[in-house]
Amino acid sequence: MSSRLPPLPSLREILKLYGLQASKELSQNFLLNLHVTDRIIKHCDNIENKTVIEIGPGPGSLTRSILQKNPKRLIVVEKDDRFLPALQNLQQSVPDGKMHIVQGDILKIDQLDLIDYFLTEEEKENLQRKRENLLQNVTKEILEKRENFQQFIETTISEQLKNNNLLNNNTLQNNNLPNNLINIEKQKYHFLQSQIKIENDENNISDIVFVGNLPFGISTPLLLNWLRDCTNHKGAFHFHHRIPMILMFQKEFGDRMSASPSMKEYSRLSVSTQAICNVENLFTVKAKSFVPPPNVDAAVVKLIPRIIPTIDTSIVSFEDLEQFCKVIFNSRRKQLLTNLSVFLNNKQAQYIVAGIVEDGMNNLGLVNQVLTKRSQDFTVEEISIMTRRFVRLREKNLELKEILNKKIKL
Numbered sequence: 001m002s003s004r005l006p007p008l009p010s011l012r013e014i015l016k017l018y019g020l021q022a023s024k025e026l027s028q029n030f031l032l033n034l035h036v037t038d039r040i041i042k043h044c045d046n047i048e049n050k051t052v053i054e055i056g057p058g059p060g061s062l063t064r065s066i067l068q069k070n071p072k073r074l075i076v077v078e079k080d081d082r083f084l085p086a087l088q089n090l091q092q093s094v095p096d097g098k099m100h101i102v103q104g105d106i107l108k109i110d111q112l113d114l115i116d117y118f119l120t121e122e123e124k125e126n127l128q129r130k131r132e133n134l135l136q137n138v139t140k141e142i143l144e145k146r147e148n149f150q151q152f153i154e155t156t157i158s159e160q161l162k163n164n165n166l167l168n169n170n171t172l173q174n175n176n177l178p179n180n181l182i183n184i185e186k187q188k189y190h191f192l193q194s195q196i197k198i199e200n201d202e203n204n205i206s207d208i209v210f211v212g213n214l215p216f217g218i219s220t221p222l223l224l225n226w227l228r229d230c231t232n233h234k235g236a237f238h239f240h241h242r243i244p245m246i247l248m249f250q251k252e253f254g255d256r257m258s259a260s261p262s263m264k265e266y267s268r269l270s271v272s273t274q275a276i277c278n279v280e281n282l283f284t285v286k287a288k289s290f291v292p293p294p295n296v297d298a299a300v301v302k303l304i305p306r307i308i309p310t311i312d313t314s315i316v317s318f319e320d321l322e323q324f325c326k327v328i329f330n331s332r333r334k335q336l337l338t339n340l341s342v343f344l345n346n347k348q349a350q351y352i353v354a355g356i357v358e359d360g361m362n363n364l365g366l367v368n369q370v371l372t373k374r375s376q377d378f379t380v381e382e383i384s385i386m387t388r389r390f391v392r393l394r395e396k397n398l399e400l401k402e403i404l405n406k407k408i409k410l
Contacts, residue, residue: 005064005067005068005093005094012032014060014086014089015030015291023080029216029290029291029292029294030058030059030061030291031061031213031248031290032061032289032290032291033061033289034064036285036289037061037064038065039300040062040065040211040248040300041065041066041068041069041246043246043300043302044066044069044211044244044246047066047070047071047072047209048070048071049207050071050073050207050208051071051072051074051075051115051118051119051207051208051209052066052071052073052074052075052208052209052211053074053076053077053208053209053210053211053236054066054076054077054212055077055106055210055211055212055214055222055247056077056078056106056212056213056214056215056218057076057077057078057083057087058078058080058083058213059083060083060086060087060090062212062213063076063087063090064090066211067090067093067094067098067099071098073097073100074099074100075100075114075118076100076101077102077104077109077114078101078102078103079103079105079106084101084103087101088101100118102114106222107218107221107222110235111229111235111236112234112235112238114236115236115238115239123207124239126207127206127239128239128240130204130206130240131239131240131241134204134240134307204242204307205242205244205304206239206240206241208239208240208243209243209244209245209246210236210245210246210247211245211246212248213248213298214247214248214249216250216253216294219249219250219253220253223247223273224272224322226245227273227276227318228319230243230277231276231309231311231313231317231318232317232318242304242305242307244303245302245303245304246282246300246301246302247303248285248298248300248301249299249301250294250298250299251284251296251297251298251299252265252296253269253299254281254298254299254300254301255281256269256270257269257270257274257301257303258273258274258279258280258281258301261376261377261378261379261380262376262377263376266376267329267332267376268326268329268332270380271321271325271329271380271383272321272322273303274310274380275310275321275380275383275384276309276311276318277303277304277305277306278303278304278305278306279301279302279303280301280302281299281300282300282301282302283300284297284300285297285298285299285300309384310380310381311384311387312384312388315388315392316384316387316388320387320390320391321383321384321387323404323408324383324386324387324390325383326408327339327340327342327343327390327404327408328340328378328383328386329375329376330342331375332375333374333376334374334375335371335372335374336349336353336370336371336372336374336375337349337371337372339375340352340371343403343404343407344393348393350364350367350368350371351389352386352389352390352393353367353370353371353386354367354389355386355388355389356370356378356382357370
């Protein structure tokens with residue numbers, strides 16, 4: 001249910017009233033088009049019972065759209081104290097306790113303390129109950145579905161078909177497929193659909209939402225911090241790791257986050273993000289929508305942490321994934337073997353790739369063939385599996401570990 005705000009000065013009037021100008025030093029560009037901000041908040045779904053945390057509200061354009069959707073609580077985090085009077089003016093237009101202003105740098109604020117301070121004990125307990133159910137019951141259900149699907153494949157097709165690239169296709173293309181492959185693609189489609197249904201179930205998602213027109217200067221460090229904290233269930237993700245994030249980035253950055261294998265935008269950022277989150281590139285915002293207009297368009301991206309990351313978190317940390325991706329995407333259009341050879345010998349490279357090849361160590365011909373693929377042609381799942389073997393190899397070889405830690409800064 002929407003909540004109508006009382007009459008307020010226009011955003012341009014606010015800028016003039018308080019003498020506000022965008023700071024180049026802080027990478028600021030004001031989004032004053034309320035039709036665009038309303039469209040962004042529409043993708044937050046129903047927020048009436050949720051706590052929304054807005055990063056970098058500036059003069060409050062996106063803030064107005066959030067308040068119109070009547071969240072249970074809105075917390076805005078703003079580094080630039082020039083905007084505080086405008087935000088306080090907006091705060092006074094809503095009931096007490098609805099909107100809270102935190103002045104500080106989101107990169108330096110303890111986000112666990114932030115949430116712990118504003119949420120009631122009952123809300124925190126509810127989040128923890130949802131998280132426990134997620135980890136104990138829902139995760140088990142997904143793993144069972146995955147195992148059943150894998151068993152179906154193994155009992156339906158031959159070894160030759162199991163290695164066929166058709167199994168990497170998420171779409172149904174039945175025109176020229178043999179009957180057994182048609183059945184596999186149908187089963188895969190139903191498996192993916194059932195998993196999406198579980199992922200999108202409101203009961204499996206946190207009651208906290210992150211929103212923000214992020215200053216371009218903090219996009220990368222903030223996103224990587226969130227992905228790391230989400231993987232480790234720390235910081236803001238302590239009580240429940242599946243916090244939806246609806247964020248605005250430079251278009252190129254958003255395209256890289258959501259890119260698929262073999263696309264020119266597919267990169268280390270694509271893998272790091274998609275291994276932890278389901279990523280949806282929602283729409284583009286033209287540069288002319290901002291004041292002052294930046295040199296590039298922006299993209300609004302929705303991220304919802306996966307119930308189960310593609311990396312095996314019992315062995316692989318987010319930092320491990322980042323390190324391996326830096327190795328293989330050093331020259332992403334070069335062959336995987338070329339990138340791995342900077343740090344590894346041929347036998348070590350074969351060991352890493354063998355994890356994604358059926359009966360890998362006994363099928364070195366196919367392993368060597370896979371090593372000739374370009375790094376940008378591997379899926380997130382394949383890279384996650386290779387990362388696990390990379391970590392095992394690194395931990396058994398102290399000299400290699402020392403070289404990697406010295407040459408690849410995280």
